[in-house]
Amino acid sequence: MSHNKLRLIGCVALGGIFLILTPGTSGSVRQSQTATQAATPTVLVIHFTGAANNPILSPGKKGEWDTGSVRFPQVVFDKGTYYLFYGTFQTMDDPVAIGYATSSDGLHWTKFSGNPILGGSGSGFDAFGITRPVVRVEEDGTWTLYYSGIPAPGRVFGTAIGRATAPAPNGPWTRDKEPVLQIGKQGAWDSPFLFPDSVVKDGDQYVMYYSAGFMVGRATSPDGLQWTKYKGPTAESGRYADSDPVLTLGAAGSWDSALAWGSSVQHSPNGWEMFYYGGSDLNGGPGIKIGYAYSADGIAWTKYQNNPIISLDKQDAPFEQFFPTFLLNADSTYSVYYAVTPGGVFTEIHLSTGTITRDGQ
Numbered sequence: 001m002s003h004n005k006l007r008l009i010g011c012v013a014l015g016g017i018f019l020i021l022t023p024g025t026s027g028s029v030r031q032s033q034t035a036t037q038a039a040t041p042t043v044l045v046i047h048f049t050g051a052a053n054n055p056i057l058s059p060g061k062k063g064e065w066d067t068g069s070v071r072f073p074q075v076v077f078d079k080g081t082y083y084l085f086y087g088t089f090q091t092m093d094d095p096v097a098i099g100y101a102t103s104s105d106g107l108h109w110t111k112f113s114g115n116p117i118l119g120g121s122g123s124g125f126d127a128f129g130i131t132r133p134v135v136r137v138e139e140d141g142t143w144t145l146y147y148s149g150i151p152a153p154g155r156v157f158g159t160a161i162g163r164a165t166a167p168a169p170n171g172p173w174t175r176d177k178e179p180v181l182q183i184g185k186q187g188a189w190d191s192p193f194l195f196p197d198s199v200v201k202d203g204d205q206y207v208m209y210y211s212a213g214f215m216v217g218r219a220t221s222p223d224g225l226q227w228t229k230y231k232g233p234t235a236e237s238g239r240y241a242d243s244d245p246v247l248t249l250g251a252a253g254s255w256d257s258a259l260a261w262g263s264s265v266q267h268s269p270n271g272w273e274m275f276y277y278g279g280s281d282l283n284g285g286p287g288i289k290i291g292y293a294y295s296a297d298g299i300a301w302t303k304y305q306n307n308p309i310i311s312l313d314k315q316d317a318p319f320e321q322f323f324p325t326f327l328l329n330a331d332s333t334y335s336v337y338y339a340v341t342p343g344g345v346f347t348e349i350h351l352s353t354g355t356i357t358r359d360g361q
Helices: none
Strands: 010-013 018-021 043-050 071-078 081-087 098-103 129-137 143-150 160-166 195-202 205-212 215-221 245-247 259-268 271-279 289-295 301-303 320-328 334-343 346-358
Touching: 043 289, 071 129, 071 334, 071 346, 081 129, 098 129, 129 195, 143 195, 205 259, 245 259, 271 320, 289 320
Parallel strands: 071 320, 195 259, 215 259, 259 320
Antiparallel strands: 010 018, 043 346, 071 081, 081 098, 129 143, 143 160, 195 205, 205 215, 215 245, 259 271, 271 289, 289 301, 320 334, 334 346
């Protein structure tokens, strides 16, 4: 795709990283409409408090692979151990890779001594590096990692999502030769880059949520390899001709009117639940916060009326908060891990825990 044929519409700050975003010339940015959620109880109150030991994960020392920035957290709980996968960033000319840390309580973390566990392949769509890990453990014990492949310097995210598998989190990791999901056609809402958010096993199919074009899309697969992007029932042309986002921008003047992506999704006993980050200013700053949405079918989403939620934590209020990942604990409380930056590329990972009260509870 020739980027010099696309028009510049602005920059978005992702923890001190400014992306030049150049979608096509046709169509407009989609704003959200109120979704009907008859089968899902209305969320009434959400309350979160930051962990006393924040940050729970900090960048490495000078010269280490994760110096300056730890971001894109993804937490997995398996056989009594918490695993926090994360990426890093220094400059757009430095290769990026993925590592992880472990914890017995979800609060205190130890980085794996063999980090990073996977980096660029040296050729193809992920030649220069990989970032934005999404990890799940399959029923047979296989660890599966989805990621955004970086083909060359000068990019934060790539044009395709890759997949790798391993018998254990420390590897050895075997990556698929070809990407499993790619950007849309030139001018589509999900171009010129995309990255994975969550992969959920729902019955006999896999469901992927991915971010592109400031919004969240959805794709399904029978095997985790061959994916079909969601397309709504309405025939459209332009940006939405081939697929549709399922989480769209907030109405003009709302807190997430410019950005609503970077989500974490689970299908829980409470229905489909999503934490995401948004903002009304593409230049970043303290207005970049985390919100919550819920759904009966994983397609039509209702945003919590008092979003954003994590910004209520005074400890984090002055800073950007982005890329949440969450766990629903056995006691029905939530643990939300997310990246925080006071500016520049320096980024650390924080934790907030809390409760969500629904109608009838």
